[in-house]
Amino acid sequence: MNKKRFLILAICLSVLTLSLYAQGKTSESKSFTFKFGLKAGLNLATISNGAEGIDFSPSMKADFHAGVVGNFHFGHRNEGSPAGTGIFALQPELLYSRQGFSFDGNSYNFDYLSLPIMLKFYVTKDVNIEAGPFFSYLLGVSPDASVINGAQILLSDLKNGFDVGLGIGAGFEMKSGLTFGARYSLGLSNMADNLAWKNSVIALSVGWMF
Amino acid sequence: MKKIFAITASVLLFISCGSDHHVDTQYQLTASVDLTTMVNGMRGGNNEDYYTKDSKDPVQLTFMVYDETGALAYETAKTLTNFFEKTSFTTGLTPGKYTVVAWACIATEGLKPDWESETKESLNTLKLDANYNSNWSPVLGVSKTSLTLDKSQTLNIEMPTVGCFYTIVFNYSYSTNAKDIVCYGNSDSRYYAVNDGTSNIFTSTQYAWAFDIDVNTQYTGTYICCFILPTNLTVTWGSFDANDAVLKSGQFSLKAEAGNHQIITVNIDTGNASVMPTRSAGDGLFESVGKQVFNVGQMKAEPAKVSSKRLDLLR
Numbered sequence: 400m401n402k403k404r405f406l407i408l409a410i411c412l413s414v415l416t417l418s419l420y421a422q423g424k425t426s427e428s429k430s431f432t433f434k435f436g437l438k439a440g441l442n443l444a445t446i447s448n449g450a451e452g453i454d455f456s457p458s459m460k461a462d463f464h465a466g467v468v469g470n471f472h473f474g475h476r477n478e479g480s481p482a483g484t485g486i487f488a489l490q491p492e493l494l495y496s497r498q499g500f501s502f503d504g505n506s507y508n509f510d511y512l513s514l515p516i517m518l519k520f521y522v523t524k525d526v527n528i529e530a531g532p533f534f535s536y537l538l539g540v541s542p543d544a545s546v547i548n549g550a551q552i553l554l555s556d557l558k559n560g561f562d563v564g565l566g567i568g569a570g571f572e573m574k575s576g577l578t579f580g581a582r583y584s585l586g587l588s589n590m591a592d593n594l595a596w597k598n599s600v601i602a603l604s605v606g607w608m609f
Numbered sequence: 610m611k612k613i614f615a616i617t618a619s620v621l622l623f624i625s626c627g628s629d630h631h632v633d634t635q636y637q638l639t640a641s642v643d644l645t646t647m648v649n650g651m652r653g654g655n656n657e658d659y660y661t662k663d664s665k666d667p668v669q670l671t672f673m674v675y676d677e678t679g680a681l682a683y684e685t686a687k688t689l690t691n692f693f694e695k696t697s698f699t700t701g702l703t704p705g706k707y708t709v710v711a712w713a714c715i716a717t718e719g720l721k722p723d724w725e726s727e728t729k730e731s732l733n734t735l736k737l738d739a740n741y742n743s744n745w746s747p748v749l750g751v752s753k754t755s756l757t758l759d760k761s762q763t764l765n766i767e768m769p770t771v772g773c774f775y776t777i778v779f780n781y782s783y784s785t786n787a788k789d790i791v792c793y794g795n796s797d798s799r800y801y802a803v804n805d806g807t808s809n810i811f812t813s814t815q816y817a818w819a820f821d822i823d824v825n826t827q828y829t830g831t832y833i834c835c836f837i838l839p840t841n842l843t844v845t846w847g848s849f850d851a852n853d854a855v856l857k858s859g860q861f862s863l864k865a866e867a868g869n870h871q872i873i874t875v876n877i878d879t880g881n882a883s884v885m886p887t888r889s890a891g892d893g894l895f896e897s898v899g900k901q902v903f904n905v906g907q908m909k910a911e912p913a914k915v916s917s918k919r920l921d922l923l924r
Contacts, residue, residue: 451759451760452634452636452704452759452760452761453634453760453761454760546637548761549636549637549760549761550634550635550636550637550760550761551634551635551636551637551701552632552633552634553632553633553634554632556630556631556632556633557630557632559630560630590630590632591630591631591632592629592630592631593631593632593634593704594632594634
């Protein structure tokens with residue numbers, strides 16, 4: 400994805416988020432609460448390899464993610480329930496996420512700045528399931544180059560690239576503010592026009608909502 | 610409305626997203642080369658394999674890769690012990706279509722190799738020039754393979770020869786009066802154009818190459834081995850006595866074709882000559898030769914060593 404397209408997408412989603420915020424602020428029947436929090440956790444990351452000329456099976460590697468969370472919780476669960484207890488919430492996050500894969504004893508690291516925007520459905524007041532897109536920017540790559548099954552790849556060419564994908568998961572929010580979550584994120588775009596690699600990450604996180 | 614616009618635009622942009630990054634990727638091309646196929650069927654005067662694993666003729670093997678436009682993308686060379694040493698080359702290339710050219714010839718230590726590549730920057734102009742200072746059987750093998758490199762791959766090259774190896778056996782009796790044998794050919798190799806596989810031949814109204822051989826009656830014969838790119842060749846021979854008088858002379862023609870090696874047997878006493886393709890070893894062709902024939906190791910086409918008087922007598 401090029402920078403221009405990424406920027407337009409970010410603006411559209413910002414308009415969407417702000418419009419929801421504005422509606423919430425102006426309409427008594429659609430009130431919401433906003434909470435701010437932190438989260439961090441384990442990434443079990445790999446890639447799906449669709450590159451025809453590079454035949455190999457990447458393995459999962461363990462790494463981490465950490466960042467900030469904003470939660471817009473809408474509506475009332477029941478008549479008489481306080482605002483922000485309804486069944487839907489919108490949760491944008493800004494995370495530093497270390498991803499990549501492992502192969503032949505070597506670790507390949509992709510460091511992303513990621514912006515997931517999750518739509519949460521509260522099954523109960525504590526338990527939720529979520530789904531939504533994420534938008535990531537590749538800050539760094541290591542190693543810079545590698546030979547994988549005879550193919551010499553200049554991995555540093557991937558730097559400053561963008562990834563777009565979908566995440567799906569579940570979470571548990573305690574009244575005290577402690578949160579737990581599990582999410583699977585799958586990149587939908589190839590990492591390069593001539594390299595059909597897509598990110599695939601299982602994230603297990605712990606957080607705190609203030 | 611704002612919400613609908615934002616959602617619709619977002620979805621459209623979302624599903625149309627793809628990366629415009631391009632990663633520099635090179636695939637590995639490994640070529641294994643077998644040169645034994647090049648010298649199969651090349652036989653000496655006793656119908657034995659002329660080149661064996663015990664041969665001490667160093668071989669220069671050159672490996673070139675040309676890209677889709679015909680420009681030289683990669684080149685390297687190795688010196689092998691002989692034609693029986695197997696080797697391989699490995700290089701990284703960006704995905705695309707390539708032509709792999711491998712060629713081999715003898716490169717005697719201290720001398721220039723028998724063939725040299727000229728105008729090699731482009732496949733269209735690549736030619737292999739015969740070196741007239743080389744040894745007298747400048748064999749040449751050339752392999753040209755087109756491939757599409759879309760993943761790392763291995764190429765097995767079994768190199769064919771692009772010319773004809775011919776052995777001229779001169780037989781004589783113990784009581785022959787001949788002291789010298791002179792033979793010359795009207796054509797010789799000039800260069801081989803790799804792209805279209807054509808040969809350029811040097812032709813002379815006098816001689817393109819010549820040999821002057823001593824007759825040694827300790828043996829029943831002598832032979833010389835030569836190599837020429839495809840052409841029609843005429844060879845003239847003559848035997849001389851101690852006073853440089855011509856005893857017997859003759860001519861034979863040879864249709865030289867790539868890989869179709871020939872043995873020519875000439876009896877300098879009777880003047881009879883026969884031309885035939887080389888045969889499998891042990892077929893009895895040379896049983897009548899008797900004592901071991903004597904191999905001549907003179908340098909090819911050195912006019913200073915060939916009696917001009919004798920050449921003039923044969924024309």
